[in-house]
Amino acid sequence: MDNLPKTWDDWIENFKAWQDNVGYKREWMGDFDLSIQFDWERAGDVIEFGDYQGRPKWERSLQVPHQSMRDALVSMITVQGDTEFASVEQQRHLLATAPTDYDRYAAARIMAEEQRHGWQMAYLLMTYFGQQGRREAQKLLERNAQDGDRLLGAFNRPMPHWLDFFCYTMFVDRDGKFQLGMLSTSAFKPLAASMGPMLKEESFHLGTGSNGLRRIIKAGVIPLDMLQRYINKWVSTAHDLFGVDESSSAHWAYVWGIKGRWDERKKLEADVEVSKENLNEEARQHYHEEIVAEVEKLCGYLPEGAVPLYVPHENFNREIGAFKRQRYTVEGTPFEGSDDEWNAYVATHLPTAQDEEDLKTLFEQQWVAEKPLTARQIASGIGASA
Ligand SMILES: [Fe+2]
Numbered sequence: 001m002d003n004l005p006k007t008w009d010d011w012i013e014n015f016k017a018w019q020d021n022v023g024y025k026r027e028w029m030g031d032f033d034l035s036i037q038f039d040w041e042r043a044g045d046v047i048e049f050g051d052y053q054g055r056p057k058w059e060r061s062l063q064v065p066h067q068s069m070r071d072a073l074v075s076m077i078t079v080q081g082d083t084e085f086a087s088v089e090q091q092r093h094l095l096a097t098a099p100t101d102y103d104r105y106a107a108a109r110i111m112a113e114e115q116r117h118g119w120q121m122a123y124l125l126m127t128y129f130g131q132q133g134r135r136e137a138q139k140l141l142e143r144n145a146q147d148g149d150r151l152l153g154a155f156n157r158p159m160p161h162w163l164d165f166f167c168y169t170m171f172v173d174r175d176g177k178f179q180l181g182m183l184s185t186s187a188f189k190p191l192a193a194s195m196g197p198m199l200k201e202e203s204f205h206l207g208t209g210s211n212g213l214r215r216i217i218k219a220g221v222i223p224l225d226m227l228q229r230y231i232n233k234w235v236s237t238a239h240d241l242f243g244v245d246e247s248s249s250a251h252w253a254y255v256w257g258i259k260g261r262w263d264e265r266k267k268l269e270a271d272v273e274v275s276k277e278n279l280n281e282e283a284r285q286h287y288h289e290e291i292v293a294e295v296e297k298l299c300g301y302l303p304e305g306a307v308p309l310y311v312p313h314e315n316f317n318r319e320i321g322a323f324k325r326q327r328y329t330v331e332g333t334p335f336e337g338s339d340d341e342w343n344a345y346v347a348t349h350l351p352t353a354q355d356e357e358d359l360k361t362l363f364e365q366q367w368v369a370e371k372p373l374t375a376r377q378i379a380s381g382i383g384a385s386a
């Protein structure tokens with residue numbers, strides 16, 4: 001790595017080269033403020049959980065008690081940053097085929113915000129973690145979703161079209177919300193303080209997803225059974241993102257105080273006992289409950305008599321964890337039947353080549369209901385020239 005950045009400005013130069021590579025033009029950001037943002041107040045001063053509870057939060061990496069903890073922090077920040085840049089690589093090509101002006105704006109803004117999130121993580125690595133951090137900050141710009149070498153599987157999956165995009169923002173960005181939430185109580189203060197502004201931006205991404213799916217239902221062009229298959233695809237991908245069951249790294253991250261539970265502060269207040277062996281399962285469960293409620297809301301927009309949309313069970317179509325590559329139904333029961341029967345089951349519950357083909361013609365119609373841009377969104381210039 002001969003272009004290892006020494007200063008933050010060096011890194012920004014390399015970032016611009018990454019942007020050029022990905023093909024995200026800087027003017028698409030409009031008036032978007034690509035800057036480092038901290039909410040120090042929300043981060044708190046005192047370590048909230050784990051073995052160091054009650055001591056002051058660490059403001060510099062040298063205050064972190066030992067190297068394995070620093071390594072865990074670097075790896076956590078790296079994984080977070082990796083997903084941010086990866087999602088831009090996955091989504092950038094969609095700008096050319098946005099179904100409405102509003103959607104072009106929304107996608108360009110989401111990509112601008114993901115770039116800011118990636119910046120923020122790179123900044124932490126560059127500022128607090130010496131040579132090790134600089135190396136990781138540079139690698140954030142060198143792995144690529146198109147080459148399939150981003151760190152998490154979901155972020156290497158191609159996103160060929162806008163139906164994927166709406167499901168992705170609804171379900172995969174929502175996983176992001178949970179990850180950021182769990183880091184928001186970190187004992188490493190600059191990390192915790194990064195989360196408030198990121199979470200605020202993330203809520204727009206989730207909103208774009210749920211709003212998009214609602215507008216798809218409203219337009220009534222995409223067959224609902226097909227929509228369900230895409231939901232199934234991205235929900236199972238998002239379930240994987242919570243990581244392996246009985247994770248020892250999640251266990252240690254909690255003991256060390258660097259990554260908490262979802263709603264850690266509320267749980268501490270209510271004296272909810274922690275099960276350190278099952279932290280990933282616990283977070284996934286919270287996530288699952290939230291998307292069940294979200295999909296129920298969507299069902300409120302279905303036409304009379306339509307089969308309700310649902311969220312597949314955590315056991316369905318998993319690539320990670322105890323149910324990895326096993327045959328489970330969307331209800332979570334073991335699938336009983338022959339290979340042929342299983343293949344037929346999969347073809348009715350996950351997107352098929354035929355779906356992809358059919359979508360090409362469906363996309364020629366008004367398949368997402370219009371949504372007007374607000375005056376402020378127009379004035380922002382975000383995505384206007386994309
Ligand atoms: Fe993000």
Ligand SMILES: [Fe+2]
Binds near residue numbers: 114173176202205
């Ligand atoms: Fe996001």
